[in-house]
Amino acid sequence: MISTELDAAGVREPSLRAAYQHCRTVNAQHGKTFFLATRLLAPRQRPAVHALYGFARGADDILDDFDARTNEERADQLQQLSTRLFNSLVENRSGDDNPTLTAVVDTARKYDIGWDLFDDFLASMRMDLTVTDYPDRKSLERYMYGSAEVIGLQLLPVLGTVGPREEAAPYAAALGKAFQLTNFLRDIDEDLSRGRVYLPADELAAHGVDRDMLEWCHTNRRTDQKVRAALAEQHAITRAVYEQARPGIDTLAPSSRPCVAAALTLYSGILARIEAIDFEIFGRRATVSKPRRLAVAVAGIGRAWANRIRYGSV
Structure with missing residues (x-):
């Protein structure tokens, strides 16, 4: 299957094929929901999506792996990653042996994905080294632009559009934001373990909730009623972002x-x-069942094949 994808994408050189294979493996292991969705793309599109995922995952691992590295060491690793990407993508220097960088640089050149989107992404990643709380939605939005919206913008040229790319861009950014807001709610317990809260403090405070109350929920593995009300509000906000993003599907290539x-x-x-589960997300992880994932995938495969036959996409 991977050979078919790489052939369809025009990736011939052995070391480049190995680099894309590495990114595909990372995606399959760590992004199961995302990987499942990529199976619905045309084979020629999949390697680029795996490369973009692999790069984002590599940066995220620098920040979030539970190990003994200090923030200074993590900051240095992020800077090294940024420098190596800049040297390869912008300065056209060769010789980097990192397979993820090799694949993502090739993808960026092939689809004309600008350095600025990677730079903005890495800027938000750096924020995670020093920022542990967000006082209001404006400050959280600033973080999410680089950490989520630019991911949608990076993917847009790979996905293709039926009109000008700039018309589809707001929807792509909104969908990236919706995905991340979902992660913020699902992973609040795990994020507290890392000392972070990705919910606007002023909106929590309106329900009488502060970090200490969240820590209490984390320690006691249950959701306080005030926290439940605050999370319900965040849930509604996230649902609204999905509805903002939904019309953008029709702006994409069929x-x-x-x-x-x-x-x-x-x-x-x-x-x-x-x-x-009534927002009982402390001590358990909300997931979509495997049968439901498979049902969505099967339905999507049917639509994908119908579109490929109708529009001649391969």
């Missing part, structure tokens, strides 16, 4: 619509699951 529709369905399914 061959890409089943994949993005499936991703939206699966991620919003996580949001629905959070509500279904």
Whole structure:
């Protein structure tokens, strides 16, 4: 299957093929929902998506792996990653042996993905080294632009659009934001373990909730009633962002619509699951069941093949 994808994408050189294979493996191991959705893309599109995922995952691992590294060491690793990407992508220097960088640079050149989107992403990653709370939505939005919205913008040229890319861009950014807001709710317990809270403090305070109360929930593995009300409000805000993003599916190339529709369905399914368990997300992880994931995938495969036959996409 990977050989078919690489052949369709025109990737011939052995070391480059190995680099893309590495990114695909990373995606399959660590981004199961996302990887499942990528199966609905045309084979020629998949290697680029795996490369973009692999790069983002590598940066995230620098920050979030539980180990003995200091923040200074993590900051240095992020800077090294940024410098190596800049040297390869912008300065056209060769010789970097990092397979993820090799694949993502090739993807960026092939699809004309600008350095600025990677730079903005890395800027938000650096924020995680020093910022542990967000006083209001404006400050959280600033973080999410680099950490989530630019991911949608990076993917947009790979997915393709039926009109000018700038018309589809706000929807792509909104979908990236919706996915991350879902993660913030699902992973609040895990994020507290890392000393971070990705919810606006002033909006929590309106329900009488502060970090100490969240820490109490984390320690006692249950959701206080005030916290439940605060999370319900965040849930509603996230649901509204999904609805903002949904019309953007029709701005994409037909061959890409089943994949993005499936991703939206699966991620919003996580949001629905959070509500279904009554926001008891301390000590348990809200997930979409395997049968549901497979059902969405099967339906998406049918639409994907129909679109490929109709529009001649491969």
